[in-house]
Amino acid sequence: xxxxxxxxxxxxxxxxxxxxxxxVELKSGIKPMELLCxxxxxxxxxxEALQFAEKRKLPFVVTSIIRSKEENDxxxxxxxxxxxxxxxxxxxxxxxxxxxxxxxxxxxxxxxGLGAISAVDKVSRPVVVHDSGYGMHFHFQCRG
Numbered sequence: 556x557x558x559x560x561x562x563x564x565x566x567x568x569x570x571x572x573x574x575x576x577x578x579v580e581l582k583s584g585i586k587p588m589e590l591l592c593x594x595x596x597x598x599x600x601x602x603e604a605l606q607f608a609e610k611r612k613l614p615f616v617v618t619s620i621i622r623s624k625e626e627n628d629x630x631x632x633x634x635x636x637x638x639x640x641x642x643x644x645x646x647x648x649x650x651x652x653x654x655x656x657x658x659x660x661x662x663x664x665x666x667x668g669l670g671a672i673s674a675v676d677k678v679s680r681p682v683v684v685h686d687s688g689y690g691m692h693f694h695f696q697c698r699g
Contacts, residue, residue, distance in 0.1 A: 600662060622637040667680075669681050
C-alpha cells in the first residue's frame with residue numbers, strides 16, 4: 556500500500572535540512588533548468604566549488620551557465636564552452652584573495668583531467684579567474 560506524506564510531514568522533513576543544504580544563488584536571467592543542461596563533468600567542478608564555498612561560508616552566486624551562440628558572439632567569448640554546457644561562471648564578490656587562490660589550486664590539483672584545453676597554450680584548466688569585461692569571476696570549464 557502506497558503512503559503519501561502529509562504536507563506537514565514534508566515541511567518537517569524540509570526543516571531538518573534547511574540550513575544544511577548550501578545556498579546556490581542564480582543571477583537574474585539564469586533559469587534553474589540550465590543546471591540540468593550542464594555537461595556531467597561540469598557537475599563535478601560545480602560540486603567541488605559549492606562544497607568549498609559552504610565550508611568557508613562564502614557566497615555562491617552563479618552568473619552564467621548556458622548561452623546562445625549569438626550571446627556568446629556578442630560577448631566576444633574566446634570559446635564555446637558556455638554554448639555547449641561545459642562552463643559556468645561564479646562571482647568572486649564577497650571572496651577574499653586567499654579563498655580565490657585556494658579554490659583555484661584545489662580544483663586544479665584534484666580535477667586537472669576534467670579541465671577544458673586552452674586554445675592558446677594547450678594546457679588543461681578546470682577553472683580560471685578573469686575579467687572578461689563584466690567584472691572578476693571564476694570561469695569553470697570542462698572538456699567534452
